[in-house]
Amino acid sequence: MAEDEEVPLLERVRFLAIFASNLDEFFMVRVATLKSKIDAGIKIRNSAGYTPMELMAELSQRVRDLTSRQLRCLQESILPALANHGISLVTWNDLDESEKTYTTELFNKRIFPVLTPLAVDPSHPFPYISGLSLNLAVIVKNATTHEEFFARVKVPPVLSRFVETSNQGRTRFIPLEDLISAHLSSLFPGMVIEDHYTFRVTRNQDLELDEDETEDLLSSLEQELLRRRFGPPVRLEIEAGINPELLERLASELGIDPDGIISSGKPLDLTGLNRIADLDLPDLKYPPFRSRTASGLENVDPENPESFFAAIRNGEVFLHHPYDSFTNSVVAFLENAAQDPSVLAIKQTLYRTSGDSPIVDALIEAAEAGKQVLAVIEIRARFDEQANVRWARKLEAAGAHVVYGLMGLKTHAKLSLVVRDEADGLRRYCHIGTGNYNPKTARFYEDIGLLSADPVLTEDLTKLFNQLSGFAPQSEYSRLLVAPRTLRTGLLEKIEREVHNHKAGLSSGIQIKLNSFLDEDFVEALYDASKHGVPIDLVIRGICSVQTEIPEHSENIRVRSVLGRFLEHSRIFHFTNAGDDEFWIGSADIMHRNLDRRVESLVRIDSPSHKEKLQRIIDLEASDGISSWHLNGSVWNRVTLSPTGERLPNLHDIMIQHQKAR
Numbered sequence: 001m002a003e004d005e006e007v008p009l010l011e012r013v014r015f016l017a018i019f020a021s022n023l024d025e026f027f028m029v030r031v032a033t034l035k036s037k038i039d040a041g042i043k044i045r046n047s048a049g050y051t052p053m054e055l056m057a058e059l060s061q062r063v064r065d066l067t068s069r070q071l072r073c074l075q076e077s078i079l080p081a082l083a084n085h086g087i088s089l090v091t092w093n094d095l096d097e098s099e100k101t102y103t104t105e106l107f108n109k110r111i112f113p114v115l116t117p118l119a120v121d122p123s124h125p126f127p128y129i130s131g132l133s134l135n136l137a138v139i140v141k142n143a144t145t146h147e148e149f150f151a152r153v154k155v156p157p158v159l160s161r162f163v164e165t166s167n168q169g170r171t172r173f174i175p176l177e178d179l180i181s182a183h184l185s186s187l188f189p190g191m192v193i194e195d196h197y198t199f200r201v202t203r204n205q206d207l208e209l210d211e212d213e214t215e216d217l218l219s220s221l222e223q224e225l226l227r228r229r230f231g232p233p234v235r236l237e238i239e240a241g242i243n244p245e246l247l248e249r250l251a252s253e254l255g256i257d258p259d260g261i262i263s264s265g266k267p268l269d270l271t272g273l274n275r276i277a278d279l280d281l282p283d284l285k286y287p288p289f290r291s292r293t294a295s296g297l298e299n300v301d302p303e304n305p306e307s308f309f310a311a312i313r314n315g316e317v318f319l320h321h322p323y324d325s326f327t328n329s330v331v332a333f334l335e336n337a338a339q340d341p342s343v344l345a346i347k348q349t350l351y352r353t354s355g356d357s358p359i360v361d362a363l364i365e366a367a368e369a370g371k372q373v374l375a376v377i378e379i380r381a382r383f384d385e386q387a388n389v390r391w392a393r394k395l396e397a398a399g400a401h402v403v404y405g406l407m408g409l410k411t412h413a414k415l416s417l418v419v420r421d422e423a424d425g426l427r428r429y430c431h432i433g434t435g436n437y438n439p440k441t442a443r444f445y446e447d448i449g450l451l452s453a454d455p456v457l458t459e460d461l462t463k464l465f466n467q468l469s470g471f472a473p474q475s476e477y478s479r480l481l482v483a484p485r486t487l488r489t490g491l492l493e494k495i496e497r498e499v500h501n502h503k504a505g506l507s508s509g510i511q512i513k514l515n516s517f518l519d520e521d522f523v524e525a526l527y528d529a530s531k532h533g534v535p536i537d538l539v540i541r542g543i544c545s546v547q548t549e550i551p552e553h554s555e556n557i558r559v560r561s562v563l564g565r566f567l568e569h570s571r572i573f574h575f576t577n578a579g580d581d582e583f584w585i586g587s588a589d590i591m592h593r594n595l596d597r598r599v600e601s602l603v604r605i606d607s608p609s610h611k612e613k614l615q616r617i618i619d620l621e622a623s624d625g626i627s628s629w630h631l632n633g634s635v636w637n638r639v640t641l642s643p644t645g646e647r648l649p650n651l652h653d654i655m656i657q658h659q660k661a662r
Helices: 009-039 052-084 097-114 176-182 217-228 244-254 270-277 305-313 327-339 358-368 385-398 455-469 487-503 520-531 592-596 608-622 651-661
Strands: 087-089 117-120 134-142 148-154 162-164 171-175 191-203 233-239 261-264 317-321 343-350 372-377 401-403 414-422 425-433 445-452 480-483 510-514 536-540 557-561 571-575 582-586 598-605 628-632 635-639
Touching: 009 052, 009 191, 009 233, 009 270, 052 087, 052 261, 052 270, 097 176, 134 176, 134 244, 162 176, 162 270, 171 176, 171 270, 191 244, 233 244, 305 327, 305 425, 317 327, 317 608, 327 343, 327 358, 327 414, 327 425, 327 445, 343 358, 343 455, 358 372, 358 385, 372 385, 372 455, 385 401, 401 455, 414 455, 425 455, 445 608, 455 480, 455 598, 480 487, 480 592, 487 520, 487 571, 487 592, 487 598, 510 608, 520 536, 520 557, 536 608, 557 608, 571 608, 582 608, 592 598, 598 608, 608 651
Parallel strands: 087 171, 233 261, 343 372, 372 401, 510 536, 536 557
Antiparallel strands: 117 148, 134 148, 134 191, 162 171, 191 233, 317 445, 343 414, 414 425, 425 445, 480 598, 510 571, 557 628, 571 582, 582 598, 628 635
16 A cells, blocks of 8 residues: 555555554564464474474565565655655755754754663673664774774654654654764763664564463453563564674574564664654645444434434444444443433443543443443453553442453453433443444444344343353353354354355355454355355455465355555455345454454344445445455455556545445
8 A cells, every 4th residue: 555656645654654563563473473383393384384484484585575665665656755745754964054953952952861872791781672662783982992892772762753854844854763873972972983773673472371370360461561571582673784793693682583683774663654644734645534423313412311312212323434423423322321310330341442532431430420330341452451451440440340351262342231221111222343442443444333222132232241241151142143152153054054045046145344364164164155156255354364266166256355544344244145134243353263262242233224234335345346456366466447447446435425425
């Protein structure tokens, strides 16, 4: 996406930063797990035929190719395009005298006091290098004895990565590490600066919690988070042209083998490009977009909670974010529940949420008002653990019942249940969706949800929350499939049903939209369905283990992937079911972890109009009429032109136009 010149320029810059961030997480988790297998001496081949050592070598080459491509994209395409708009990324030598004066003054006032140079000599051991920190490796020489020393200067992450070179409104930026490099003599007065290079370390960030051995999961996790800061290094990024002896020393001190060393041009760590992408230049970004209030909620009185709940009683409300406002639907649902004196209880799962979450604020308000509040917080949500621990402590302090789900299982289901005392007795309301309860990411994550007062569905959610907070492992559900107990078997049975229908001459078909498709049982099930003639459409944003075009296996399978302005995040399952179409939405991808190691849920969509909406969404995403990636065999190919050579429209532009037309 960063290479696509049809994408607005600052959005391309952001895509480049997203790529860098995704690669960081890939090393912190996936490669870290692989390195652990190598360190343990495991030599068994995986299902793709690789031993851990072979896979590491293959990954290293792929990563080197990708990072080279990333740097070419930045230097040969994006930076020249930015320069055409008066935005420049410069080095110290590019600055004029006024800029040098300004940045030197800035360095002395704002940067120098924060820096801590660390020398390495017999009395100063090699310092700890924190994960993902950017560092300068400096070779200094004693001017008198001519003895050389190594020193490390950490580039402070609390300061802006790219520094404006003046206060005159010019959009010229110098990387912070370049500004520090130009003033190293201030850090080592009396020493000769022989050389300096930037480097960066990535550490294993995967958590290792033995839940069978812990009596307090929250406290154990807090200890594990402290330990994770000191995880073993898995990648060393270094500036191209680094002194070989210095590289050898860094690699030796950090315990990094050659497969874990990635050499790159400057600047390292392109996650910092978000600073450039955030520039207030609307002409270089996607056109402004404002979500609308969802159909069914347009006439709600924001000052009257009864009005909101009456709208849900009137019929289930279908939500498609970000086109439908998350704030006016999901956040409003919980805020109304917190403020409504008729509401007796709120039950809520939280996997990821924002740092200033209005949803957590609503739960705290409800608890402080004396309502029964149950918060099922997944404190093991990767890279959000620290934030979720803080939320757990705040909710507990407010009087909410806080639980952490089931032992050994992450709670990934997206559920909210409200119990309300009404004139004709207690009534329950719920929200169930495909995305996190995070108002910030809801602005650019595509997700689907349902607000409902259906007694059957709310009874299902009551049972599920009882399972999460107490002991109810054998609960039976009517409109839900729940992992790890019924989701895998339920979906496999539905795939098998399509095969039987096709054999019987009945209409059959499978359409699935996911983030990732990895589970081998499901790959085989789809191959079997394809062999028998069942037409299958898959829309998979990320990892896909299904291959197309395998003779006698996958000839009836088409796979598409859609990337763009919004992150496709919803999960939709459609089974033709002999003409009685079945649609399910929910939180689960087809992966072993989702099906067997998490609490996940899918809800059956019953409303004919909502089924039509889901059909339109998945048909459009799987069609040849939009710009998308097509999986040919095991290779993704981007298709942006129609057979007649016309540029294909972007899915998100189409959806925005549909929303405006509504």
